[in-house]
Amino acid sequence: MEFEKRILDNGLAVISEVNGFAQSAAVGFFVKTGSRDETKQISGVSHFLEHMLFKGTEKLGPLEVNKAFDRLGAQFNAGTGEENTVYHAAVLPEYLADVTHLWTELMRPALRDGDFNMEKNVIKEEIAMYEDTPSFDVIDKCRSLYFESHPCGNSVLGTRESIDALTPKQMHDYFTSRYSPNNMTVAFAGNFNWDKMAELIAQLCGDWRRQNVFRETADYAGTIKAERIQKKNLVREHICLISPAVSMQDERRFAASLLATIVGDNVGSRYFWALVDKALAETATMQRESMDGTGAFYSYIRCSSENLQKVLETVKDIFENLDGKGVTEAELTTARNKILSALVLKNEIPMGRLVSLGFNWIYLGEYRSTEQDIADVKAVTVDDVNSLIRQFKPGRFTKFILGPDSTKTNQT
Amino acid sequence: MASKLDKHVLKNGMVILGEPMEAVQSVAFGFMLPAGASRLPDGCCGAANIIEDWIFRGAADMNNRALGDALDSLGLNRFSSVGSGHLSIGAALEAENLAAALELYAKITRQPRLDDELFELAKQLALDHLAGLDDDPRHKVMLKLKEQFYPQPLGRSTVGEAAQLKSLTAEKTRQLVKQHFNLSRTIFAVAGRYDFDALCSQMERLFDTGPQEESKEIELSEKGSKYTHIHNDGAQVHIALMTPTVKPSDEQYYNARMAVSVLSGGMSARLFTEVREKRGLCYAIGASYHGLKEAAGILCYAGTVPQTAQQTLDVIIQQFDRLKDGISEQEIARAKIGLESALIMSSESSASRAARIASDYYVLGRVRSLDEIKERIEQTGAESVQRFLQQNPFEDYTVVTVGPEKVALK
Secondary structure, eight states: OEEEEEEOTTSOEEEEEEOTTOSOEEEEEEEOOOGGGOOGGGTTHHHHHHHHHTTOOSSOOHHHHHHHHHHTTOEEEEEEOSSOEEEEEEEOGGGHHHHHHHHHHHTSOOOOHHHHHHHHHHHHHHHHHHHTOHHHHHHHHHHHHHHTTSGGGSOSSOOHHHHHHOOHHHHHHHHHHHSOGGGEEEEEEESSOHHHHHHHHHHHHTTOOOOOOOOOOOOOOOOOOEEEEEOTTOOSEEEEEEEEOOOTTOTTHHHHHHHHHHHHOSSSSHHIIIIITTTSOSEEEEEEEEOSSOEEEEEEEEEOTTTHHHHHHHHHHHHHHHHHHOOOHHHHHHHHHHHHHHHHHHHTSHHHHHHHHHHHHHHHSSOOOHHHHHHHHHHOOHHHHHHHHHHHOTTSOEEEEEEOSSOSOOOO | OOOOOEEEEOTTSOEEEEEEOTTOSEEEEEEEESOOGGGSOTTOTTHHHHHHHHTTSOBTTBOHHHHHHHHHHTTOEEEEEEOSSOEEEEEEEEGGGHHHHHHHHHHHHHOBOOOHHHHHHHHHHHHHHHHHGGGOHHHHHHHHHHHHHSOTTTTOOSSOOHHHHHHOOHHHHHHHHHHHOOGGGOEEEEEESOOHHHHHHHHHHHTOOOOOOOOOOOOOOOOOOSEEEEEOOSSSEEEEEEEEEOOTTSTTHHHHHHHHHHHHSSTTSHHIIIIIITTOOOSSEEEEEEEOSSOEEEEEEEEEOGGGHHHHHHHHHHHHHHGGGOOOHHHHHHHHHHHHHHHHHHTTSHHHHHHHHHHHHHHHSSOOOHHHHHHHHHHOOHHHHHHHHHHSOSOSOEEEEEESSOOOOO
């Protein structure tokens, strides 16, 4: 695997990792912008803008854009989160230049009023879809409770009201300030010719104008609030717990991942043995989500109303035990093996590799090989994990529960 | 796009299939046990889900915890699923741990402990997952659709029925394991980095079980209702519909796949264009081919707010109907490249390769090479797809909705 990079004069970073054995190639445009970069007045604009990029340019209408992707057999999509908007495509190697060319055009969109108004309906349908997905909804609500006024608590989707109120001009202004070349990274992974791709990007994106881009990245320790909302159509208790963790820039992120795996992997973890194996909850998982300058552990647990109190008490016991006794060497070894094999599997696919490549560059400004990640996971000790527990106290969490209204168990 | 197939039949009859992949460090393996939802006797709907959990709660000399810890220590990326025909279990992992993992899976499939006291936990979890479906209307609508569309017991719920789950006892379920974990009729597939000779001799040793007789064929009965509505006070009406088409073994299979791709292969396909791009009716809209060995259909899902549910269904059916009236060469070209690219890209994952060869072998009795699939896709054209649609028109829809309002079938 060879890493290559080129930074254009306007600040656009172009990075790549070639794998001559791969059957495909992947390209991604990583824009460092998301809901945390929004104000209340434009809530949901990052995600809405991501949809609008597919509506084309002055020369290319929406239906032509879709046909252009499909003609290349591209497996493509885009996603917007709290702090990144990522556009990606995987194709057979012979189509990489064409699909890259297409993305570069879309990155300078027309943002037509007609498309804007039509797409509002689609966005509102997406909001409705997630309302019907309580496992998602509860995490969104808990994040907002945890982060309170910190911008990381902003909703990615926005609300029906914020979407209705949004104007094309507000979106245009947001686009100009955020989709600036010095706030973007183009990454390639898989089987391709680097020189050709670097030259292509230089030619097509060299005249994009640089803007001053800023993001507030204050760390945040979170509230330790608790709330429960009742919805009459629900039958299960959906529980989300959020507590502080390390940021993407923190070297202890591997130790934090190991801790999350020990506590909340879907099998064989402390949650698993205490909650799922005992049939108290049907699902119980914990993950580390590191962000720019801050980070959090997220747990999601689903159970019956009848078991809710017992589940919450068990979770309390798990964290008390963790706080008092720490993790064991055996637990660490198992978690390490799980993370290492997941790393190997993910990085065998160009699309999986693309994601690591892009995010390492955005957050760390550096290239990390799969081997470096493996070595860092292997180097984590029990002491490293235990000192994280002492510092971050994962048992001090913000808790949000979405559940049915028929239950008598309404304490939180 | 060359692919090589390794094949060996164990003395007990178990078929071992392998597809080696260069340049990967991983391997994926899976056992397809003939104990899927439709294979179990009537009155046991959901038993496979209890079994899927129960067999992992201790095997041979290892108790629940010891087995769980042993599986975990190998860093397995485990999977298990209940389908219509099979209960499938397996994992993706680093290649060096394959032999150790197979030792454990042999214990699980041959000597699961099936302790009485752990049965109730496995059963409770199966009931909980079933209850959780009510909070997952999108999943629920698809399960209900297959249940109504396929002749029983093919579409039997792969999650279970509450009353039947509740009535199951440890003894009854243990008998089901004994009868249906037929290792002579099990298909084992592996893909990625492995040594086939070493693998086969290990598998011969592990599954030295002697042949078992084939269980009797299932009898198919009537299909369900044309329209089913399940009330849910959610934000959207979740619409699912299905129309019969040719089976995977049919000569016309590739024409059917092309037809679905023209409808829903990409963002320029007809459903996305007409339902989402031109009318803004949905966020999620898509159709796909769904094939069992015995029957197949094209299924479609859309989620939309109640005010636009009827219009969404009408536009979808209109698009299905219109397909037979003409397809352009450009649409065919896009469908071909889409199918071929997806095929090659999915072949980069050891887990998806292992799943594909096992399913091919079960459904077709042989494994297609990637080149053969590509060639068959290439042989289709606007004319062949249209002729197929005229001979096999989309009609006789089964529709299910979950949400605050019903729709009307026209």
